[in-house]
Amino acid sequence: MKHIVLAISLALGSGCAVAADLGAAAMTAGSQREVIEQAAEIIQARYVDPAAGRKLAAEIRREAKAEAFKRDSEPAAFAQALTMELRKLSGDGHFRINYSADLVPPPDAQAADQYEEDDDSWAGPAVNYGFESVRRIDDNIGYLDLRVFAPTRTAADMMQSAMTLLAQSKVLIIDLRNNGGGESDMGLLLAAYLLDKSVEMSATYDRPSNRLTRATTPGWVPGRRFGGTKPVFVLISHKTFSAAEAFAYDLQAMKRVTVVGETSGGGAHPYERRRLTDHFLIKLPEMRSINPLTGTDWQGVGVKPDVPTPPDQAYDKALELAHAALAKHAKPDEKPAR
Numbered sequence: 157m158k159h160i161v162l163a164i165s166l167a168l169g170s171g172c173a174v175a176a177d178l179g180a181a182a183m184t185a186g187s188q189r190e191v192i193e194q195a196a197e198i199i200q201a202r203y204v205d206p207a208a209g210r211k212l213a214a215e216i217r218r219e220a221k222a223e224a225f226k227r228d229s230e231p232a233a234f235a236q237a238l239t240m241e242l243r244k245l246s247g248d249g250h251f252r253i254n255y256s257a258d259l260v261p262p263p264d265a266q267a268a269d270q271y272e273e274d275d276d277s278w279a280g281p282a283v284n285y286g287f288e289s290v291r292r293i294d295d296n297i298g299y300l301d302l303r304v305f306a307p308t309r310t311a312a313d314m315m316q317s318a319m320t321l322l323a324q325s326k327v328l329i330i331d332l333r334n335n336g337g338g339e340s341d342m343g344l345l346l347a348a349y350l351l352d353k354s355v356e357m358s359a360t361y362d363r364p365s366n367r368l369t370r371a372t373t374p375g376w377v378p379g380r381r382f383g384g385t386k387p388v389f390v391l392i393s394h395k396t397f398s399a400a401e402a403f404a405y406d407l408q409a410m411k412r413v414t415v416v417g418e419t420s421g422g423g424a425h426p427y428e429r430r431r432l433t434d435h436f437l438i439k440l441p442e443m444r445s446i447n448p449l450t451g452t453d454w455q456g457v458g459v460k461p462d463v464p465t466p467p468d469q470a471y472d473k474a475l476e477l478a479h480a481a482l483a484k485h486a487k488p489d490e491k492p493a494r
Contacts, residue, residue, distance in 0.1 A: 182229035192220040192238065194432040195253065199242075204363045204425050204444050212246055231255045235436065247456050249397065249423045252439040253432075260431050271429035271437055279306035279338055286311070286338070289331075290318045297478045298325030298382075305338030305399045308345055315342065316379040319349040323380035327478040331391045333417060333467050337398025340371065340426070347407060348373040352384035357406045358445040358453065360426055368446070387481040388413040389474040392459055393467035397421035402445060405459045409449040414477065416463045417470040424453035 196213035203209030219225070219241070228237040235255040242251040264270055279286055286304035293299050300318060308315075322328060328350075344357060354375035361368050382388070390404050390413045401420045407413040425441030432438050445453040465473045 183231055183234055184229075185223050185226060188223075188225050188229075188234060189220045191234075191253075191433055191436050192216050192225075194436075195238070195242075195438055196220075198430055198432070198438060198440060202364050202428075202430070202440055202442050203246075204361075204441050206363070208246060212242070215245055216241065231435065248425055248441050249421060250425050250427045250439060250441040252427075254429075254437045254439070256435050256437065259434050260437055263431055271431060273429075275307055275310050279304045279311070285314045286335070287314050287318055288334075290321055292322075292325065293329075293475070295479065295482055296324070296326045297475070297482075298322035298328040299331065300328070301331040301334075302346075302400075303334050304336065305340070305342035305346075305403075307339045308341045311342065312345060312378075315345055315349075316377070319346070319377075319382060320379035323349075323382050325382070325386070327387045327389070327481055328382055329389045329391065329471070329474045329478060330413075331471065332396050332400045332404060333391050333393040333470060334395055335397075335400035336395060336421075337400050337423070340399050340402060343399050343403040344371060344373050345377065347403060348375075348377045349379075349382050350384065350388055350407065350412060352381070355410065356448045358402055358447045360443045361446055362443045364442055384412065387478065389477055390415050391467075391470045391474055392417040392420045392461060393470070394418055394421055394458075395467075396459070398423045398426075401454050401459050405454050406447060408459065408462065409447055414463065415459060415461045416465055416474045416477070417461050418464065418467050419458040419460055420454065422454055422456045422458040424455035 196217050199209050200213040203212065225234055225237050228234045232255045235253040238253045239251060242253070243249055276282070283303060285306040286302050288303045289299065289301035291299050300322060347357065351373060354372050357371045357373060359368055359370045390407065392404055392415055396404065397420065401423060404413070404415055404420065408415050424445040426443040426445070427439045427441045430438050430440050444455065447453060463473060463477065
């Protein structure tokens with residue numbers, strides 16, 4: 157879950173330049189050890205769980221000494237191998253090591269979000285900002301298939317258009333089975349369309365600054381609201397992750413939605429991108445989510461569905477539940493035809 161905060165510069169010591177062999181096809185063991193040492197330093201200093209961070213740093217230092225990544229000498233392959241090792245050791249799917257063929261500039265204390273990714277590379281026009289499908293199904297059931305939570309600064313108008321079209325529906329199905337997350341602000345905006353007033357969602361605790369930041373849904377939204385009383389079914393799968401999980405978890409906790417599918421991926425630690433060396437960055441989980449109702453989050457355990465269903469059957473199950481909800485609340489002369 158990407159969480160926009162002021163980037164805090166960290167002194168990583170002198171000699172951060174990776175050996176010159178990075179321009180070639182392979183890395184030396186020395187250049188690999190340099191990347192790993194810088195990763196260990198920053199993980200120990202900033203990882204959201206201090207005790208786990210110390211253990212993780214010690215473990216990858218041991219692996220560096222043993223040249224455990226020797227066969228992964230191509231830079232991108234090394235980055236992928238180190239990513240998978242960090243995830244395996246920590247159980248934290250937000251860890252990622254990125255290799256850049258271009259030089260990564262030194263941290264700038266005056267620049268916020270210095271190492272943020274270009275929005276279009278993961279949530280831009282090529283994927284329609286995540287809006288895969290917006291449609292009306294039979295008996296006035298609305299359906300939204302959302303594949304990523306794009307930043308509101310680039311896609312709030314898309315959400316307004318989608319939710320205005322769906323606002324007249326009697327029941328809504330939100331499909332997040334293929335949504336790996338994105339920006340938390342889009343999750344707050346989507347939630348606001350399903351509520352009648354501003355509501356507190358999961359707060360974020362930032363370990364480096366020891367600061368808790370509360371989050372609430374907007375009190376006003378552009379376009380039309382679906383509202384806070386009509387049935388909503390949220391579809392999830394093991395692919396559902398991060399900000400998509402936050403949306404499902406928070407609304408489930410307040411009993412606003414019924415979650416259908418399989419347990420989600422279990423990523424509740426927002427990350428920041430930090431420079432390691434001239435050619436490597438780390439996505440480092442520095443924060444944790446804290447729900448105001450449960451007092452905890454979904455890290456490592458995932459969002460548990462209210463109606464457990466194989467993901468390939470979740471849509472049909474939600475449609476069945478939607479028709480049942482319509483029949484339950486319809487007047488005798490309004491019963492939906494089946």
